[in-house]
Amino acid sequence: MPSVMEKKAEEVGRGGLIDGAGVRAQYEDPKTVAYYSRAVSGVGLWRSEEKIFVKTFTPEDSLLDLGCGSGRIAIGLWELGYRRLLGVDFSAPMVAEARRLARLLDYGIAFRRGDATRLTLDDEVFDGVIFGFNGLMQIPGRESRRKALTEVRRVLRPGGNFVFTTHDRRLGKFLGFWEEEAKAWVNGPPVVGLGEFGDRLIVTEQGPVFMHIPEREEVLEDLAAAGLEWIEDHWRQDLANETAPVRAFSDECRFWVCRRP
Template sequence: MEVETARKYFCQSQVVDHYAQAANRVGLWVSEEKIFTRLFNWDDSLLELGCGAGRIAIGLWEIGYRRITAVDYSREMVAEARRINEGFEYGVFFHHGDATRLKYEDETYEGAIFGFNGLMQIPGRENRRRAMREIHRVLVPGSWFVFTTHDRDSHWRKSFWREQKQLWNEGRQHPDLEMFGDLYYEAPEGGMMFIHTPTCEEIREDLKAAGFRVEADTLRHQIANEPPVVRDFADECRFWVAQKPGHAPGP
């Protein structure tokens, strides 16, 4: 599937509105706040990829982080995030950009986040690996990278993926899909959305290929009992914590 085809979903006004409501109403998940505050120092320079309308970046600002740059591939999402940011008089820097071709210098950031399964909404495994390599490049050695995915091996999804496997074996999957685990479906907000659902082994292989060391992977419900507003917004996912090996240079 072409990246531009996947991007169109995030440019629709009703989808932008959905993400804007999340920025205003949902905010940081309990699980996200627990992980971020454990890994990132308050004065760390943080990069958020796939920021949407700013739910995570604005949430980070509200709990005390001040050096936040947030990037999204959808110009419409970035415009909405900037509007919300300015309305609150916050200081998050929102940029339009491509996670597979970041415009930042090497070793610029002290932490990176790709929330709400956004990394898996990049079509093509090599494109996702390219994004991981770019994130690795812009991180200071020793820094953390946090992201989420769905989990194809989860017991509550086994029957669904058995059905999908049969479709692929019979050649009846959507013609634009390239890899088992890819989905292209009509989202509740309207429009067709792409997402890839990986196995844990696949993610570990990709992180290793990009130069990361895997520190932990944990299902969201094992970290926190999220309130209904979060569970209604986003279903179960797996958090990944990876580190760029090495130590930051001294002063």
């Protein structure tokens, strides 16, 4: 009999490998949309995010917020004085909620639906791109993640910066787990629907959430393959002491800053 995790993976992957359509369906669920909507005011911009964004971008920069969800980061940036903002998300209900919240607050932020792996945006139009809250790693398949990185490079102006976050298999408290997981993958994916070592299906109150957990070297290789230049990376805990709501919302992660040469 399949485990609960396998049943959830089959739900998302519809019996095959988990793909973008399966992940998108998770973020079109009303429970998930409501959860992220509450986070706009209940969590807000993280201290670590604010520190990195203010250091990396100027208020005059044109910024793309990829995987914007219900607008938590874009709204936080507006409140910091950034005005040239576009939020893009592949979930139409998330985009609708982001627009609703921006109207409610009377913030002039544009939001639109789009796929990070094939953006319908012109070349070299943004001074900066943000892919927050581990959104890049919710794209199944390394090839697809590299496509998203290539798209980021395409829409960035030369010299433009890209900020994103990931989890990391080398986080101390999870080292033992990943050692055991490596053994489990010797004969193939231990859970139906997962395609690559590092793939996880996390069962939450809102439903199953796909996440790829990389190691630092993997991310550096992907950045190089996409033609992006690494600048710096930091554990979140080294950037700021986060509030309790932020720590409840997201586990420890790694911040990345890179540039289009």
